[in-house]
Amino acid sequence: MxxxxxxxxxxxxxxxxxxxxxxxxxxxxxxxxxxxxxxxxxxxxxxxxxxxxxxxxxxxxxxxxxxxxxxxxxxxxxxxxxxxxxxxxxxxxxxxxxxxxxxxxxxxxxxxxxxxxxxxxxxxxxxxxxxxxxxxxxxxxxxxxxxxxxxxxxxxxxxxxxxxxxxxxxxxxxxxxxxxxxxxxxxxxxxxxxxxxxxxxxxxxxxxxxxxxxxxxxxxxxxxxxxxxxxxxxxxxxxxxxxxxxxxxxxxxxxxxxxxxxxxxxxxxxxxxxxxxxxxxxxxxxxxxxxxxxxxxxxxxxxxxxxxxxxxTEPLPLPRVPVEPAGHGLVFDSVTFRHGDRVILDGLSLEVPEGERLAVVGPSGAGKSTLLQLIARFYDVESGAVRVGGVDVREIGADVLMSKIAIVFQDVYLFDGTIEDNIRLGRPDATEAEVRAAASAARLDEVIARLPGGWAAGVGEGGALLSGGERQRVSIARALLKDAPIVLLDEVTSALDPVNEAAVHEGIERLMAGRTVVMVAHRMRTVRRADRIAFLDGGRVVEEGSHDELLRRQGRYAAFWATALTPAPGD
The missing domain is CATH 1.20.1560.10 (ABC transporter type 1, transmembrane domain)
Structure with missing residues (x-):
């Protein structure tokens, strides 16, 4: 023993x-x-x-x-x-x-x-x-x-x-x-x-x-x-x-x-x-x-x-000699990734130049969220490489990699504390003015104004005392405060009401300004703002181009767009 x-x-x-x-x-x-x-x-x-x-x-x-x-x-x-x-x-x-x-x-x-x-x-x-x-x-x-x-x-x-x-x-x-x-x-x-x-x-x-x-x-x-x-x-x-x-x-x-x-x-x-x-x-x-x-x-x-x-249990290996990435562009180089026996990505190649906004769309299970997770190195690829600034993410120190990435997920988890505590997770050493500015940019100040305790109000375990849209605003404020050059967005507005969606979109626009962005989205309003769109299916990029280009091709994306615009029965 x-x-x-x-x-x-x-x-x-x-x-x-x-x-x-x-x-x-x-x-x-x-x-x-x-x-x-x-x-x-x-x-x-x-x-x-x-x-x-x-x-x-x-x-x-x-x-x-x-x-x-x-x-x-x-x-x-x-x-x-x-x-x-x-x-x-x-x-x-x-x-x-x-x-x-x-x-x-x-x-x-x-x-x-x-x-x-x-x-x-x-x-x-x-x-x-x-x-x-x-x-x-x-x-x-x-x-x-x-x-x-x-x-x-x-x-x-x-x-x-x-x-x-x-x-x-x-x-x-x-x-x-x-x-x-x-x-x-x-x-x-x-x-x-x-x-x-x-x-x-x-x-x-x-x-x-x-x-x-x-x-x-x-x-x-x-x-x-x-x-x-x-x-x-x-x-x-x-x-x-x-x-x-x-x-x-x-x-x-x-x-x-x-x-x-x-x-x-x-x-x-x-x-x-x-x-x-x-x-x-x-x-x-x-x-x-x-x-x-x-x-x-x-x-x-x-x-x-x-x-x-x-x-x-074998963890993700740390690089013996960490390499500092030279820029903020993203490259997927013939990436294959499996989850159990299932192939999620199959030889996928994709490039996101620095400062470009890429929207990733496709059917459920196509591997869209997996792309984001591989960039943040939540997993390691089976073959190929994911590169940030020309460097394989496996060769970048974990702290350095995460300092360059801000992530906003669809399901936001907040720690049991105040709103300010949760925003400061983005950058704990930020000044009070910087925290307030990030909250205002995410339109969180109007939420704080109506809470009984204001900035000192608790959010509850997991953010249970806030609505889904309010939690998203906290998450965006946190990402704004972090001020990372790469932003990953995963279906952040798919389940929001119109009022919260408008507020969250405004915060996202400020978050994306001047940064390398990869967004997974179903809402066409979000997709149209992208510089380029990649349509995934079966773990591969089957179409790629701007919104207008893909519509002219009348391929998978055009069908996807038409389906999204078709009103549901009874509407």
Missing amino acids: IRTLLRVLGDEHARPLRRTVALMTAAAVAEGLSYALLVPVLRALFGDAPADAWPWLAGFGAAVAGYAALRYAADLSGFLVGTTLLRGTYRRLGEHLTRLPIGWYDAGRVGEVSVLASRGVLQALSVMAHLLAPFVGALVTPLTIVAVMLAFDWRLGLAALAGVPVVAAIQAWAGRALAATDAERHRRDKEATGRVIEFLQAQPVLRAGGRTGERFGLLDDALREVQRASRRTVLAALPGVVGLTLAVQAMFTALLVLGAYLAIGGGVGAAELPAILVLAARCADPLLSLADMGGQVRGARAELDRLDRLLR
Whole structure:
């Protein structure tokens, strides 16, 4: 487990972690050795000169004080290292998640990462602060006491030593028996978490369907499966707990019988026998606690293994020597991209000169949004290259690439804070005047004026307290404040009402001025503003040219344009 922990956190944490484990081991050995002094204490007390016990009692007190000091240092080190490791783990996990391809975040991963980032990391890293010291003590202290018993009487020591493989075998057997149920419990927990998220996200659909008064069947089923998995875990743990208890009690009984036999035969002094039995009793308590601690350690290790697998997921590689792009033109050079088994882009070639506006249109699933995502390097291409300023995006540093790109998506996510907080994400060091100017350019100032708190008004989680059009205005203000030379627009007005669409269009016009723009759009008002239009179908550019040129050709774009202008039945 320590090796896995070091692999997860990196070598820089190895020294403090090993020092903490060494302190815990030393404290456990000191505890066992302090109990060894009970033998001469009891021998003197039950002997002819009880006063001879005073020096041994003083030594016992000093040994206990030394053990207490070591235990304090070990516990303190465990808390400090645990806190440091927890902070380092969250930082490394966050950095790693930002480097994973967007395609990695499928629906099933939401629940998995949610459980791991909340309960999983805390469970795995709390071992250092709360569990490792007693666990090391439960293993090392009994072994130290057995070594002491061997020193005082080899027969009783061997009898105690014979129980060690029995306890180890029971622990291993119990661990194997629980491994399958632990995995099932984790799987059910992940599924239930996903169902809870789905239940919350599905509230509009459930309410629109008049199902507010009934339970959500999928969530109920998932929670019942969690309950069943928990019950199976408890039942699987019982044989190990009972077996360990019986084994420890049998060992103590065997030592008691052997000690009595040796005492009757004169092989062991009557004063020494109680002391050795006290030592044996001190072995029993930590051994019995192993069953409970073993389950906690096993759960923490399982979470640590899951964290390790997540951190081993191959991220988008960083360039060894980042190259600075010379300009802001865009080139797709024979790009092929797959998502799973499906070919999204098939040998696509396209060029967007610096300062030009390109509109990308086509049927659903043609790969339009994928173009934008490849420019921002949310994915890496399978073959070919995407170039910004003549440089492959894979050779540009992530910070440099993102500093040159402003993205406005159709679905805008706002963080739970004020409008100003969300605008400042575009450029955190912007002045107040610059933030206000960006908001005004996006026509967000009129939204702020009617909010109860003005600039200090909260937007809610995900921007839930704002309408879709208002969220789009925040997104545009954020992009304006960023002032990046390349702008990517993805269906930003497709679901807006006329008032918000007019306001958003005005903000978009200001955003696009003098920049390289790639826009995915269905609204013809947006498409006509482009310098050039690329019609995608089947992952390829099937037509390319200006609006008027494409209409004269009477090809796919002309048919698309005619369909868009045809009013729906009943209009």
